[in-house]
Amino acid sequence: MAVTNPGHADVVVVGGGIAGACTAISAAETGADVVLLERSSGIGGTSALAAGHFYLGGGTPVQLASGFEDTVEAMFDYLMAVTAEPDAAKIRAYCDDSVAHFHWLEAHGVEFERSFYPGKAVVQPGTEGLMWTGNEKVWPYRDQAEPAPRGHKIAAPAEQGGSQVMRVMAAALERAGVRVQCASQVTELRTDDAGTVVGVGCRDESLVRANSVVLATGGYVMNPEMLRTYTPVLAEKAVPLGTPTDDGSGILLGQSVGGALAHMHGAFMTASFYPPADLLKGIVVNAEGGRFVAEDSYHGRTAAAVLRESRSYLIVDAAIMAWPELPMIEFIDGWETIAEMEAALGIPEGKLAATLRDYNEAAACGTDPVLHKHPDWLVPVDTGPWAAFHLTPPEATYVGFTLGGLRTTVDGQVCRADGGVIAGLYAVGACASTIVQDGAGYSSGTCLGESSYFGRRAGMHAAGARA
Structure with missing residues (x-):
């Protein structure tokens, strides 16, 4: 539903991609009053450009129907092995809750076909629900964790999955009663004398007061200055993969109130x-x-x-x-x-x-x-x-996006450099650093998977912080 003057909410979510949508839905399901502010004309963000993979495992219904046995421990061991500086708490939570998260997504309308695509491809060519999308069968990882395919794609043809996911999420937001305000760009975080984030200021000079603010604004692949500072290889050798709003605005907002950064050198690039x-x-x-x-x-x-x-x-x-x-x-x-x-x-x-x-x-x-x-x-x-x-640029054409962002807890709270958290402030999705840190350890589906899951966690935690 549209709102012209949101004024106040228990939880304000900034950004309408998969992370922001799942955050807002999760918070609203606790009974919180939630406003989602999206600076473009509609929700979707870069998530709508994705193929539609979610990296899920531990014995999902699609894995079982396709004849694959997987365990939480195998999934955990694999993600720990491929991650340069693994955050064990985040990886443990993600793996422990993976099957439950699969059911949550399906309950909100995300459909996964009970089928398997056996080929080696970047994305399933049809509506197949499962595919190998990482290095699970590649040495040394196949010796460190029992391999299983975990690339779950929404039942949509080939590359159309992301747009279908976000159409589903738009309907779920409406059912959850989230107040959605598009064409609303957040330009500042408001804090009280103690440094607690208490709301946001927008470009149109409106103010939305809140008990908690969740940043879900995407990465910074469209910000040339930030690319030159943190990921020059991406700036010099790849075509940016994203939308104009992937300009690092959420990361900069978090920094403006003392938020620390993590793994900002991280980038996914491919040809x-x-x-x-x-x-x-x-x-x-x-x-x-x-x-x-x-x-x-x-x-x-x-x-x-x-x-x-x-x-x-x-x-x-x-x-x-x-x-x-x-x-x-x-x-x-x-x-x-x-x-x-x-x-x-x-x-x-x-x-x-x-x-x-x-x-x-x-x-x-x-x-x-x-x-x-x-x-x-x-x-x-x-x-x-x-x-x-x-295989080398410029003869080979590389595309890429950023992976680093604000340092967060397992529940999405934004951390300070000293390890403490900023009261009232959360970050999820591509503006936060959660599990994936570099292209070498990336598996297709990690972005939508971690964004949706940690968005859910942040939404529940932010809603629980309401007065």
């Missing part, structure tokens, strides 16, 4: 070369002709490794040559001999030949002693002619 999955059977080499990342890795992990190299190439042979379905990497050429390919790519003589020789000998025996590539993708690359693709 995926699969699908088709057969390209994973090739090898990825650097300027010296050496392999440095297992080719079966999730595309974000591969990209993170590639971006640490001066030049990188995907090498394929005639048996697996295919054209990438996503227009992100550039075909270079084909050659009748390895020596010709080395010369054309500027790789030192004999280096690529030696890499291919060692790789092919091991692959023929079903092993990869160097990088432990999964047997599903392990075949000799020995059928000429050979071809190469550029």
Whole structure:
């Protein structure tokens, strides 16, 4: 419902993406009076651009219906292993509550088909409900945690999931009685003499008083100055993936009242070369002709490794040559001999030949002693002619978004640099740092998953703080 002068609320939520919507719904379900302020003309935000994956596990109905056994401990062990500086409390809560969160989402209209897509892709091509969307089967993680697919996508075709999720959330907000005010940009946080956040000021000079304020404003990928400061690699080498409101406004608001930052260097970047999955059977080499990342890795992990190299190439042979379905990497050429390919790519003589020789000998025996590539993708690359693709920008086109934000507790309270919390202030979604910290540890569905879950937690906690 629209409101022209919200005036006062128990909880004010700033931002109308998945994090803000779930925060507002959760708070309203406790009986709190909730106002959601969105600066654009409608809710959705960058969440509406997503494919619609939620990273969920521990034995969800979709996993069970698809024949996969998963446990909370396996999910916890995996997320702890792939996270650079894991927050065990947040990861534990997320995993413990994952099945319950799945049911909460479905109860609010988010539909997941009880089906599994077995291919290796960036997103399910149809409405399939489950897919491998991380590095669960990639070494060393497959030895550290029992692998299970956890990429749950809403029942919408291909890339249409995010927009469908936000249509569902808009209806859920209305049912919950949340007062939604669009075209309302928050420009300041109001505090009392003790430093407690007591409301927000808007661009139109209106003031909304509140017992709790929750920032859910998105990341900062559209703020060039912040990108240059915190994630210059994203600023220099990627096309920003987001909406104009991903300008860091919520992060800056939090900082203005003493909020601390966490993992601001974190960024997700990708130039995926699969699908088709057969390209994973090739090898990825650097300027010296050496392999440095297992080719079966999730595309974000591969990209993170590639971006640490001066030049990188995907090498394929005639048996697996295919054209990438996503227009992100550039075909270079084909050659009748390895020596010709080395010369054309500027790789030192004999280096690529030696890499291919060692790789092919091991692959023929079903092993990869160097990088432990999964047997599903392990075949000799020995059928000429050979071809190469550029994996390095600018020849390869990268897209990306930011991952760092305000430091928060497990319930979303914004922390100060000294570890204390700012009374009355919360942050969720892409303007907060919760679980995911870098592209190497990212799994598709983590953003919508953690944003919706920690939004729910923050909404309940913020509502409980009302007078």
